[in-house]
Amino acid sequence: MPVDRKQISRAVPAVLAMIAFLAAAVGLISDESPRDWLVNDRLFSDEIRAAALKHKLDPQLVRSVVFQESRFDPFTRGNHGEYGLMQVLPSGSVADWARINRKPVPTAEELTDPVVNLEIGCWYLARAMKRYSEYRNGTVLALAMYNAGIRRSEKWKPPVKNGDVVSRITIKSTRRYVTQIMKRYRRYQEK
Numbered sequence: 001m002p003v004d005r006k007q008i009s010r011a012v013p014a015v016l017a018m019i020a021f022l023a024a025a026v027g028l029i030s031d032e033s034p035r036d037w038l039v040n041d042r043l044f045s046d047e048i049r050a051a052a053l054k055h056k057l058d059p060q061l062v063r064s065v066v067f068q069e070s071r072f073d074p075f076t077r078g079n080h081g082e083y084g085l086m087q088v089l090p091s092g093s094v095a096d097w098a099r100i101n102r103k104p105v106p107t108a109e110e111l112t113d114p115v116v117n118l119e120i121g122c123w124y125l126a127r128a129m130k131r132y133s134e135y136r137n138g139t140v141l142a143l144a145m146y147n148a149g150i151r152r153s154e155k156w157k158p159p160v161k162n163g164d165v166v167s168r169i170t171i172k173s174t175r176r177y178v179t180q181i182m183k184r185y186r187r188y189q190e191k
Helices: 003-029 034-038 045-054 059-070 088-101 113-131 138-148 149-157 172-190
Strands: none
Touching: 003 059, 045 059, 045 113, 059 113, 059 138, 059 172, 088 113, 113 149, 138 149, 138 172
């Protein structure tokens, strides 16, 4: 039976519309965008694991941060000058890491190297985790510090160590950031 090209060309827009509709419907149910479905979150698994374990972090937490920060693209640049997988900031975590470890500040090119970037990002996240280790929601506070800085995270500490943190975060983008990472982290832990 011959293929009717006119019928096919009329059906293509309808099929594409249905796919778009289904993607939008799933987007309403899920907090992920369709572009997130295409992310290969297994990239740099060995490097993530090594850096996480070196700094006594759960590799699944670091993987969740990398997903949120860069979608596993080591060449990503942030709006405020952040670099790489963990979006480290030269004037912030990078400078602190270099000063405390008595090392030269890595160049922009070096910050796109996954090993260097993960070393600095994990080091900074581990400091935050240690700072808030006595809090029931210490991971949330550490992520808030990673995203918005220590001054802000200190303001968001609950008055009691077992208190809620997310509701205290006053910056909407940081609240979303922390919530997204924690959801993904729980998902990765279940696998």
